[in-house]
Amino acid sequence: MKVLVPVKRVVDYNVKIRVKADNTGVDLANVKMSMNPFDEISVEEAIRLKEAGKATEVVVVSIGPAQAAETIRTALAMGADRGILIKTDEEVQPLAVAKLLKGVVDEEQPGLVIVGKQAIDDDSNQTGQMLSALLGWGQATFASKVVIGDGSAEVTREVDGGLETLSLKLPAIVTSDLRLNEPRYASLPNIMKAKKKPLAEKAPADYGVDIAPRLKTLKVEEPPKRSAGIKVPDVATLVEKLKTEAGVL
Amino acid sequence: MTEMPVFDPLLREVPSPYYTPAHREFRATIRRWVDEHVAPFVEQWDEAGTFPRELYGKAAEIGLIGMGFPEEYGGIEGTDLFHMIVATEELARAGSGGLIASLMSHSIGAPPIAALGSDELKARVLPGILSGEKISALAITEPSGGSDVANLRTTARLDGDHYVVDGEKVFITSGIRADYVTTAVRTGGKGFGGISLLLIETDRPGITRTPLKKMGWWMSDTAAIHFDGVRVPAANLVGPENAGFLGIVRNFNGERIGLAAGANAFARVALEEAIDWARQRQTFGKRLADHQVIRHKIVDMAQRIQATQCMLENLAWRVEQGDAPIAEICMLKNQATLTMEFCAREAMQILGGAGYMRGVKTERIYREVRVNAIGGGSEEIMRDLAARQLGL
Incomplete structure (x- = not known):
């Protein structure tokens, strides 16, 4: 069974995001970009399936600018077998991504697609x-455990109040949640080997998909600054303030 | 989330001709590894004066140990000085030079074996070293002198198919825990033409090792090693007899670039710590960072660090092109250790009393300034060598 894993190049989670002065978006100049953490989890899960003999090949696909190839290389360094870059400098919204991925699925015929939940x-x-x-x-969606059976998969999801287990027929889509696994390191030997793994380059037009955005961004703003709290002398004052000022009691 | 670090080469990807995506990927890997396996334990290890031996194996798994060694012995080919710089900078972030010195002692002990050793010797010792099972050290310095290599006194006399080694080595990093010590010995007449390199297994009879207490680098094991009639197979000779001097000096350029990368990285750690503190600490009704005297200190530190980094990367690049800029590398090492000295001092002044307490990186870095300015060629030796290279 072939496993397809889409990966997205995003601003690294350690970076403190700054909104551009003209409110059109987020400042990306000289900012570290990394693989979306949920996609790392998806790659890890696919590699584990391969190591367990459940999968035969792990293919990663990324949609984005030329630099998205680096994100694919990271997945290859973790242990994926080959990559596909659908190169575009345009903004690609979820529906366009899904359509392009459908094109890749039609071509590759994977038995399972593991997508980051977001x-x-x-x-x-x-x-x-x-x-x-x-x-x-x-x-x-939101898988915290994936067990592959014969032509089927059992997927555990974390829901309010407990765990829900779904059984689904393959081929299927699984979206990964935070606790599915802990992704491995891309070690130096594997980083060096990843340079030699195959990476095919495509364009959105190869899949006949119109990626023009359907949604328009009006404005991007910082969340409001949190104002400083106050100290109260005793419980009575606290209850009083919760009643009168906060209005939560 | 705290403020972004000002000079973090991982999170701030400034354009650079020197670093490829693979270098950046390697940096991210080591960053994560250090955060997980090193940073939380540095205090404890330094106070204990040691770190767990298992760390060598863990370091080997992510590729820290094998960099630059042949693949057939478990090494990783295709790496360059920038991988070494990246590794050094990321290890330095934990704030302990002693860790780097011991964990990476094979980076001075093993290259002569890989470059000059017989195939039999390489196959016998390199796989163990590169997998992190065995520890490799280099022993040159003696009680009678360090940089004056040509006059070293430890002798190795051929007796049948063995050498008999007598003498003493001091200040040997990883000396206590090392399984293999690449040792400079006198096999011939006076001067540099009588020196050979001999790989000595430390379980041989006649070896006594004494741990040495130091100003800094506490978690690094440093030893005096005494050799009393130690019999070592002639097959352990590294390279031709009496040609050991070349084996010793051929590694100097790389080692000094590594030391410079480390010293400048520690300067940056001290700076980052000082900036963090200056942004938090309130005095006279405003942040320390709002006082002009502190702001100027920070910029002076940053300016020297940036200058050193430019020199470091440029010289590393020249060495990668096959150039051997010996004089410049000597100057680089001094530039870097003087920068570290300046930044340790200024960061300590900004941190004030807090900086004088153990548990602060700057406190440890301050104690590690001198070993950087003395080890691997002292500032005075570096100036002398540079002056000679310039033909003065």
Whole structure:
């Protein structure tokens, strides 16, 4: 079984985000970009399936500018087998991503697609679900455990109040949650080997997909600054303030 | 989330002709590894005067130990000085030079074996060293002198198919824990033409090792090693007899670039710590960082660090092109250790009383300034060598 893992290049989670002065977006100049953490988890899961003999090949795909190839190389250094870069400098929104991924799925015929539940830049949480709808495949979102059986998968999800287990027929879409696994290091020997792994370059037009944005960004703003708290002398004052000022009691 | 560090080469990807995506990837890997396996334990290890031996194996797993050694013995080919710079900078972030000195002691002990050793010797010792199972050290300095290599006194006399080694080495990093010591010995007449390199396994009879207490580098093991009639197989000779001097000096350029990278990285750690503190600490109704005297100190530190970094990267690049800028590398080492000295001092002044307390990186870095300015060629030796190279 082939496993397909889409990966997105995003601002590293350690970077303190700055909004551009003209409110059109986020300042990306000289900022470290990394693989979306949920995608790292997806890559790790796919590699573990391969190591367990459940998968035969792990293919990673990224959609974005030329530098997205570096994100693919990271996945290859972790242990994925080959990569596909669908190169574009345009903004690609979740629906366009899902359509392009459908094109890749049609071509590659994977038995399983593991998608990060969301990307930490736009937090859309849509791509996996849209891809599932476009393909007409089953989906299990927010996976915290994946067990592959014979032609089926059992996926555990963390839901309010406990765990939910879904059984679904393969091929299927799984979106990964934080606790699915802990991704491995890309060690130096594997970073060096990853340079030699195959990476195919494509364009959105190769899949006949119109990636023009359907959504328009009006304004990007910093969240409001949190104002300083106050100290109260005793419990009575606290209860009083919660009643009168905070209005929560 | 705290403020962004001002000079973090991982999070601030400034354009550079020297670093490829693979270098940056390696930096991210070591950053994570250091945060997980080193940084939380540095205090404890330094106070204990040692760190767990398992760390060598863990370091080997992510590629720290094998860099630059042949693949057939477990090394990683295709790396360059910039991988070494990246590794040094990231290890330095934990704030302990002693850790780097011991954990990476093979980077001075093993290159002569890889470059000059027989195939049999390489196959016998390199796989163990490069997998982190065995520890390799280099022993040159003697009680009678360090930089004056040509006059070293430890002798190795051929007796059948063995050498018999007598003498003493001091200030040997990893000396206590090392399994293999690449040792400079006198096999011939006076001067540099009578020196050979001999690999000595430390479990041989006649070896006595004494731990040495130091001003800094506490977690690094440093030893005096006494050789009393130690019999070593002639097959352990590294390179031709009486040609050891070349084996010793051929590694100097790389070692000094590494030392400079470390010293400047520690200067940067001290600066970052000082900036963090200056942004938090309130005095006379405003942040320390708002006082002009402190702001100027910070910029003076940053200016020297940036200058040193430019020199470091440029010289590393020249060496990668096959150039041997010996005089410039000597100057670089001094530039870097003087920068570290200046920044340790200024950061300590900014941190004030807090900086004088153990548990602060700057406190440890301050104590480690001198070993950088003396080890691997003292500032005075560096100036002398540079002056000679300039033909003065």
